[in-house]
Amino acid sequence: MRYDDVLGLIGNTPLVGIHELSPNPEVRIFAKLEGQNPGGSSKDRIALKMVELAEKEGGLRPGDTIIEPSSGNTGIGLALVARRKGYRLRVVMPENVSVERRQLLEIFGAEVVLSPGEEGSNGAIRLSAQIADADPSLVPLFQYGNPANPLAHYEGTGPEIWRDCPEVDVFVAGLGTSGTLMGVGRYLKEQNPSVHVVAVEPPSGELVQGLRNLEDGFVPPIFDPDVLDRKFIVRPRESIEWLRLLLDRCQVFAGVSSGAAVAGAAKLANEMSRARSSPCCPTAGGSTSRPARGPTTSTRSSSAPRRSTTGSRPDALADCRRDPTRRGGVAGRRPRRLPDRNRLRPRR
Ligand SMILES: Cc1ncc(COP(=O)(O)O)c(C=O)c1O
Numbered sequence: 001m002r003y004d005d006v007l008g009l010i011g012n013t014p015l016v017g018i019h020e021l022s023p024n025p026e027v028r029i030f031a032k033l034e035g036q037n038p039g040g041s042s043k044d045r046i047a048l049k050m051v052e053l054a055e056k057e058g059g060l061r062p063g064d065t066i067i068e069p070s071s072g073n074t075g076i077g078l079a080l081v082a083r084r085k086g087y088r089l090r091v092v093m094p095e096n097v098s099v100e101r102r103q104l105l106e107i108f109g110a111e112v113v114l115s116p117g118e119e120g121s122n123g124a125i126r127l128s129a130q131i132a133d134a135d136p137s138l139v140p141l142f143q144y145g146n147p148a149n150p151l152a153h154y155e156g157t158g159p160e161i162w163r164d165c166p167e168v169d170v171f172v173a174g175l176g177t178s179g180t181l182m183g184v185g186r187y188l189k190e191q192n193p194s195v196h197v198v199a200v201e202p203p204s205g206e207l208v209q210g211l212r213n214l215e216d217g218f219v220p221p222i223f224d225p226d227v228l229d230r231k232f233i234v235r236p237r238e239s240i241e242w243l244r245l246l247l248d249r250c251q252v253f254a255g256v257s258s259g260a261a262v263a264g265a266a267k268l269a270n271e272m273s274r275a276r277s278s279p280c281c282p283t284a285g286g287s288t289s290r291p292a293r294g295p296t297t298s299t300r301s302s303s304a305p306r307r308s309t310t311g312s313r314p315d316a317l318a319d320c321r322r323d324p325t326r327r328g329g330v331a332g333r334r335p336r337r338l339p340d341r342n343r344l345r346p347r348r
Contacts, residue, residue: 047077049152069128079108153183
């Protein structure tokens, strides 16, 4: 593989089997390693697409400053793309995100504006809008409402999954802006209407970095409930437990939101009474921390030259001792908003 530019490395991430985490021997689970994008998460895809679309539509010109609320990954993706393309970037992020993220943004030349930590990502969205309103020279891309966000997944992530796993029955992903679920979900359903699209969200008021509960006061404008078949609530602690299992049993390193997606996929697999060949495809690898490079406990062993590592976060993992796969499965919760007919039915 050879590329003239680091932006060429965005997308085309691998699917890897994590079948050891399926409580149902008839159901296989695959994870899409989005952490292997050059900025370390799937947000590289949407950063590039949002910038390209803004350029095409004339909303972004050389030397402009982009402003974006982000809990980290979109900011990092945008910082990479903006720096390559010669734009300035201001990222509004909650003050309690990790120092490593801020440092990485600053290394890429982005300016970081901190919003109150207790207001979470909604606070960053509010402050970013206020700053953009007060300074019309700033260019807000606004991932929560930008059609380029789901489009990046519709044109990239979805077709990649379909290419690598045409027998897919269920797609599971964490819900943040909802761009992944909307874009991949639409694409997969167009290929096979019986594919189930399942969102994972934290309980209202609880934090899984990068994800949101739609009842927490803000529904992203790009969200379309018709694309979803079901939602699962996954608690922060559960996300970390499954993240640890992903590492321990499959030697796949990812971020906490990926732990949530894997937890959701395992719950679904447990419910599926029969499956010919039924992979669930959680996206994994969206790093939630950008630790210093160097000797860490990361077990990533890929030797693929084009990929960056996402590093590890042993501190986040240290306190997990319970093993959810030994509980005889975890009963899936009924979705709170989606009608009962949307419950996952095993396919015959
Ligand atoms: C680490 C991480 N995982 C998952 C997501 C959710 O993806 P999406 O925004 O496409 O819903 C996000 C979104 O910010 C994220 O930062």
